[in-house]
Amino acid sequence: MRELANSMIDLVLGRTCAGCDEPGIGLCDGCTRALQPRVRLRRDLDVGDVVEGLRIPVVCALDYRGIVRQVLYRYKDHRIRQLAGVLGPALGLSVAFAADRAGVPARVALLTPMPTRRDSLRRRGFDATALLANEASKHVATSGIRHLLVDTRTGGAAKHVGAFERELRAIDAFRVRRERALPTKPVILVDDIVTTGSTTKEAVETLLMAGVQVVAVATVAGTP
Numbered sequence: 425m426r427e428l429a430n431s432m433i434d435l436v437l438g439r440t441c442a443g444c445d446e447p448g449i450g451l452c453d454g455c456t457r458a459l460q461p462r463v464r465l466r467r468d469l470d471v472g473d474v475v476e477g478l479r480i481p482v483v484c485a486l487d488y489r490g491i492v493r494q495v496l497y498r499y500k501d502h503r504i505r506q507l508a509g510v511l512g513p514a515l516g517l518s519v520a521f522a523a524d525r526a527g528v529p530a531r532v533a534l535l536t537p538m539p540t541r542r543d544s545l546r547r548r549g550f551d552a553t554a555l556l557a558n559e560a561s562k563h564v565a566t567s568g569i570r571h572l573l574v575d576t577r578t579g580g581a582a583k584h585v586g587a588f589e590r591e592l593r594a595i596d597a598f599r600v601r602r603e604r605a606l607p608t609k610p611v612i613l614v615d616d617i618v619t620t621g622s623t624t625k626e627a628v629e630t631l632l633m634a635g636v637q638v639v640a641v642a643t644v645a646g647t648p
């Protein structure tokens with residue numbers, strides 16, 4: 425598996441490690457070790473203001489720092505799509521763990537990728553979270569992927585604003601796609617990174633208010 429992932433990276437990167445810039449082929453051993461998933465419950469998201477008493481597990485497979493942070497940055501901002509193959513297994517484990525915490529068999533759950541802002545889509549030319557969801561699906565059996573949310577935000581990128589402003593901006597950030605009937609299956613929201621959790625909460629609440637049964641959130645990496 426690792427060899428396959430590395431050979432895909434080699435095609436694109438060639439000369440240096442995507443994690444640390446060491447000269448060499450593909451990911452170096454140190455970075456490969458740093459990307460070994462250690463799945464954990466990051467928090468229970470309290471959505472009691474929408475459904476009384478409801479708490480939803482938010483799971484991550486890696487700590488968002490160091491090499492992991494660098495690889496995610498390269499993946500999204502340097503548009504190295506092949507890194508999805510490296511991060512996909514971690515998200516797959518995260519999905520399996522999240523389903524288990526929610527008491528739902530993963531195979532009956534639908535994955536819904538966190539939507540990408542339109543300006544990020546334009547800049548990158550690909551949907552980083554959707555691609556990760558596809559890769560994760562190769563490592564955990566689910567009932568499929570369905571894009572249920574649209575990101576309606578405009579303006580500056582979220583990483584340049586503080587926690588308080590981020591929370592303000594998260595309000596009304598999403599809407600639910602209604603081109604087709606909404607699913608009745610349990611849904612797991614998937615995302616690349618979870619930090620403050622305010623955007624995650626807004627996305628989960630938007631789905632719940634539309635009548636979608638969100639049971640868990642699975643991410644690649646969370647802040648320690």
Ligand SMILES: [Zn+2]
Binds near residue numbers: 445454455
């Ligand atoms: Zn490295």
